[in-house]
Amino acid sequence: MLDETRLRAYVQRVETELRDDILPFWIQHTIDQENGGFYGKLTNDLHVDHTAPRGALLTSRVLWTYSAAYRRYQNAAYLKMADWAYEDLMTRFWDKEYGGLYWMVDVDGTPVRDRKQVYGQAFGIYALAETYAATGNEAALEKAQAIFQALEQHAYDPIYKGYFEAFTRDWQIADDMSLNAGEQSEMKSMNTSIHIMEAFTNLLRVWPDETLRSRLNELISVMMNRIISSETYHTILFFDETWAPRSENVSYGHDIETSWLLVEATEVLGNPALHERAEAIAKKMAQAVYDEGVDPDGALVYETGPEGLEDSTKQWWPQAEAAVGFLNAYQLTGEGHFLEAAYRSWDFIDAYLVDRRYGGWIRYVERDHTVPEGISEDEAKVSFWKCPYHNGRACMELAERLHKLLTS
Numbered sequence: 001m002l003d004e005t006r007l008r009a010y011v012q013r014v015e016t017e018l019r020d021d022i023l024p025f026w027i028q029h030t031i032d033q034e035n036g037g038f039y040g041k042l043t044n045d046l047h048v049d050h051t052a053p054r055g056a057l058l059t060s061r062v063l064w065t066y067s068a069a070y071r072r073y074q075n076a077a078y079l080k081m082a083d084w085a086y087e088d089l090m091t092r093f094w095d096k097e098y099g100g101l102y103w104m105v106d107v108d109g110t111p112v113r114d115r116k117q118v119y120g121q122a123f124g125i126y127a128l129a130e131t132y133a134a135t136g137n138e139a140a141l142e143k144a145q146a147i148f149q150a151l152e153q154h155a156y157d158p159i160y161k162g163y164f165e166a167f168t169r170d171w172q173i174a175d176d177m178s179l180n181a182g183e184q185s186e187m188k189s190m191n192t193s194i195h196i197m198e199a200f201t202n203l204l205r206v207w208p209d210e211t212l213r214s215r216l217n218e219l220i221s222v223m224m225n226r227i228i229s230s231e232t233y234h235t236i237l238f239f240d241e242t243w244a245p246r247s248e249n250v251s252y253g254h255d256i257e258t259s260w261l262l263v264e265a266t267e268v269l270g271n272p273a274l275h276e277r278a279e280a281i282a283k284k285m286a287q288a289v290y291d292e293g294v295d296p297d298g299a300l301v302y303e304t305g306p307e308g309l310e311d312s313t314k315q316w317w318p319q320a321e322a323a324v325g326f327l328n329a330y331q332l333t334g335e336g337h338f339l340e341a342a343y344r345s346w347d348f349i350d351a352y353l354v355d356r357r358y359g360g361w362i363r364y365v366e367r368d369h370t371v372p373e374g375i376s377e378d379e380a381k382v383s384f385w386k387c388p389y390h391n392g393r394a395c396m397e398l399a400e401r402l403h404k405l406l407t408s
Contacts, residue, residue: 004406006343011402013346017354018395023069025360026062026388027081035107037088038062042382046358053112053384056093056101056120059085061389064127068396071134079135086131086140089124094143098170099150100124104384114169118155119179119192121147125199133206144203148212151196160242161218162188162226163196186238186246190227194235194258197223201265213269220265220274224281228258233284249305252293253318256300256325259285260397263328279332286329289322290341298344299352301367312367316386319349320394327401346398349391355381361391 029046030038038059040052063085070078092109093101095116101124104113128144131137154171155163164187166174178185179192200216226243227235234255238247259282266275293300300318302311323345330338352369353361363379363386365371372379380386 002405007402007406010343010346011399011406013350014395014398014402017350018069018392018399019073021354021359022361022388022392022395023066023078026065026382027077029359030062030382031081031084032107036109037092038085039382040107040384041380044355044358044362044379044381046381049380051107053104053106054092055104055384056089057103057123058382058384058387059089059093060101060120060123060127061387063089064123064130065388065392067127067130067134069392071130072396082131082134085127086137089127090143093124095169099146100171101147102169111169115174116150116154116167116169116171117179118151118163118165118167119195121151121155122192122195122199126195126202129199129203129206133202141206145207145209148200148203152211152215156215157188157241162193162222162243164241165189165192184238184247187241188239188243190235190237190239190251190254190258193219193222193227194254194261197265198261201261201268204268216265216269217271217274220262220269220278223258223262224277228262228281228285233281233288249303249310250292251303252289252300253302253315253321255285255293256289256318257321259289260321260325260328263332283329283332286325286338290326290329290337294322294341295367297348297369298341299348300345313364314348314352314367314369315364316349316353316361317390319345319353320390323349324394324397324401327398331401331405342398 029042032039037054039048040054041049063082066078066082066085070082092105095102100116101120102111102114103117103120106112125144125147128140132141151163154167157164165177168174176185177187197219200212204212204216229236234250235258236245236247237249237251240246262278263282266278295301299314300322301309302313302315304310323342326338326341326345330342352365355362360381362371362381
């Protein structure tokens, strides 16, 4: 039997963290009033690196977060932040000649890396669709549609399906496909694919286009048949053009995130048979993460490889995704260990990742819960990748799902 008191306390904890910490933190500490946009780097103890380059990814994720928050809470401060992010995305990152979003610009807005990383285009679609849903901004919807059309024209693989990873500014296939320096350079990846699926899901909510619907259906099929292993129920990280696997590592955060995004995508698509299959797969994915990736403290370790555990750090974003993914698994199964895992995920976040001194969330702690020496300088609280999207979204998802449990 559900403990209603505990559920209500959980709702209060996540909404308080969202509205009293996460959302105010980014408004108070990341806006660059002098140059426009957002600081490219802010240390854990709030020192700004005024020379750090800016990424379309960070701006898109800020735009999604505050658009979604405004849609939920109708707070004028959230709308103002969303407007600031939208202006930044359109003036600094939109390529007026070739379309799509630059990957990185300098402080003054000069492109530093003008390539078209498909991962970044996906987040542009995701954010712009949310902006339209929250505000009715027709221009935002038109830009989301334009990015979708650019992906269709240049990045879509009509033979093996899915989308290629990276292109030059003028949409020629890039020599280097890697998302990060030092990462594998492969034609296709799990990470890009799940976020295209996520973006198309959000766009379909506001634009019921048949080509878009068809592509989302294809992506879901690729996810089920190629990316998620039918033996282990982990995601495979990298592939060649034909979807032949090119990696053996397991990323537990991506696994648990994929489990609930897959269910969401099939629900929005409106295909009952596909949705039922997605739910069955999501249950097995959540169970695999629960069995293999959760430490005794309730947190996810980061990554394993063929020889065993390779990264035991407790990163901020996998813990946020675990809280949602395990709650989703509980909603699908009614099995209490998943609900308990969702509680314990948040307990870990609350105890070790929320920064009570400076605000916001730190990026990670070691397996023994210590903060790495030098994290204030080397592991920024705000950076190209460190954003309010995973934790902000987790709070909103958790609150909505917990309210549904309480009312049902």
